[in-house]
Amino acid sequence: MHSLPTLTLNRxxxxxxxxxxxxxALAASRCPTFDVELASHALKPLHACGIxxxxxxxxxxxxxxxxxxxxxxxxxxxxxxxxxxxxxxLKAVENAGIPTVxxxxxxxxxxxxxxxxxxxARSLGAYVIDRCNLTILLAPGYxxxxxxxxxxxxxxxxxxxxYLPENTNSQRGDRVFERSIAAxxxxxxxGYGQPDSPLKLRLVYNPLxxxxxxxxxxxxxxxxxxxxxxxxISFTSLYTxxxxxISRFLDDLLNQGQLEAYLDRLVTAFNPRTVDALMCRNTxxxxxDGKLYDCDFNQMLDLPTAAGQPxxxxxxxxxxxxxxPIVTGVxxxxxxxxxxxxxxxxxxx
Numbered sequence: 001m002h003s004l005p006t007l008t009l010n011r012x013x014x015x016x017x018x019x020x021x022x023x024x025a026l027a028a029s030r031c032p033t034f035d036v037e038l039a040s041h042a043l044k045p046l047h048a049c050g051i052x053x054x055x056x057x058x059x060x061x062x063x064x065x066x067x068x069x070x071x072x073x074x075x076x077x078x079x080x081x082x083x084x085x086x087x088x089x090l091k092a093v094e095n096a097g098i099p100t101v102x103x104x105x106x107x108x109x110x111x112x113x114x115x116x117x118x119x120x121a122r123s124l125g126a127y128v129i130d131r132c133n134l135t136i137l138l139a140p141g142y143x144x145x146x147x148x149x150x151x152x153x154x155x156x157x158x159x160x161x162x163y164l165p166e167n168t169n170s171q172r173g174d175r176v177f178e179r180s181i182a183a184x185x186x187x188x189x190x191g192y193g194q195p196d197s198p199l200k201l202r203l204v205y206n207p208l209x210x211x212x213x214x215x216x217x218x219x220x221x222x223x224x225x226x227x228x229x230x231x232x233i234s235f236t237s238l239y240t241x242x243x244x245x246i247s248r249f250l251d252d253l254l255n256q257g258q259l260e261a262y263l264d265r266l267v268t269a270f271n272p273r274t275v276d277a278l279m280c281r282n283t284x285x286x287x288x289d290g291k292l293y294d295c296d297f298n299q300m301l302d303l304p305t306a307a308g309q310p311x312x313x314x315x316x317x318x319x320x321x322x323x324x325p326i327v328t329g330v331x332x333x334x335x336x337x338x339x340x341x342x343x344x345x346x347x348x349x
Contacts, residue, residue: 019302022250026301026330031263034328041272046326048294051318052282055102055296055343056081056089058114059288062106063136077106085290086117088313094124096318102283102343104131104296109145122152129155131343134183135176146183150190155200157239157343158184161208163226184233193235200236204345206243210253210262212269212338213240216346239345242266244297244334266333274340277347280326286313294326296343297334303327 035045060077093101101121108114108130121128130149137145149156160180162168168177184201187193193201203223207213220238227233243249245262253259285293290313293299306325310317340347 019300022246023301023303023329025250025254025259026245026263029260029263029330031267031330031333034330034332037267037270037333038275041270043272043275046275046278046280046328048284048322048324048326049281050322051096051098051284053100053102053279053284054089054093054098055104055283055285056086056117057104057286057288057296057299058086058106058108058111058117060106061110062133063110063139079288080111081113081288081290083113085286085288085313086113088290088316089286090117090120090124092313092316092318093121093126096316096322099127100129101126102129102131107133107136109136109142115148118148118152118154122154127155128152129157132156132158134158134160134180137183137186138179146186146190146192150192150199153198155202156187156192157202157204159204159206160184160223161204161206163223163230181231181233184227184235185231188233193233195234197236202237202239202345203235204239204241206241210243210256210258210265212265213242213341213346216240216339216349237345239343240339240341241343241345242334242337242341244331246297246300246331263330263333266337269337270333271336271338271340271348274336274347277340277342278335279342279344280335283343284321290314292316292321294324297331298327298329301329301331303329 038045059080061080062077092098103114103117105111109132118128136142160168165177168180184193187201190199191197192199205213205219205223213219216238219240223238224235227235245253245259250259253262280294283295285296285299287293287299292305292311292313293303294305304311304327305321306327309320309324335341339349
């Protein structure tokens, strides 16, 4: 494992509640249950409709400590997926013919088996996505990662909360913006994000504070114009993602007395047109310890797959999991508010 400088916020992070306390805080709100809201729009309870994506959270180790991070990742975290569970993930991909492997963390690249996992997944014919924080690409011991990712034609999905340094650094840490821009410039040199290039670079915007993202199409045009003019860089597309009321962001909302108002905002903005495209319907999430969840957010709240379903990657059964009922909660309103939100951005553009 390489040592590297860490990037942290100027403020001290408040102690975070455990998943049970987070679930309790959300359940105590005045919001209707998500299933009741679905029924009020004549929508059926959520079920999966296949597994197109296996999203693997390889651990919570990260070189950054971001205030919006729903994973509670950071340099001090030691949780890392074992090789045994990584092999079980690949076995599931092979046996079920899952087309996409989505690798996340933490900074997934800091996992000692990251490159092995990427290479093995590609050898199975899977399309691989790396959810990258960009700054890791400049860290000692990791500077050859861009070339490795390009050789394996790995799609990069990278957070860049704003095209201005002040907003990005206030959310993600000192000098994160400047290092992120330098990393994108390096990726551009390799062909990432260039017009007609097979190397996809997708940037991710999430709001500062308790508000919904703006229109994804309009914001992408602004990002494209501003980043090209200011830094000469290009990218494939922009995803807008709603801040989910869990982990550090939930902690912020509670400390500021804004949780009820934010949940009300999400419920009021419920959009039934987003439901068919919810990522839980075609994605299965695997935690660093091998446990199975309907999505990354359920994972952070420790809401496992439904009763009677396989609960670990070692017990993976495609036939059952492909049509499983989805476990929901108040936080699900974050994915259905406005134009919707998922790991692939807005849902109803």
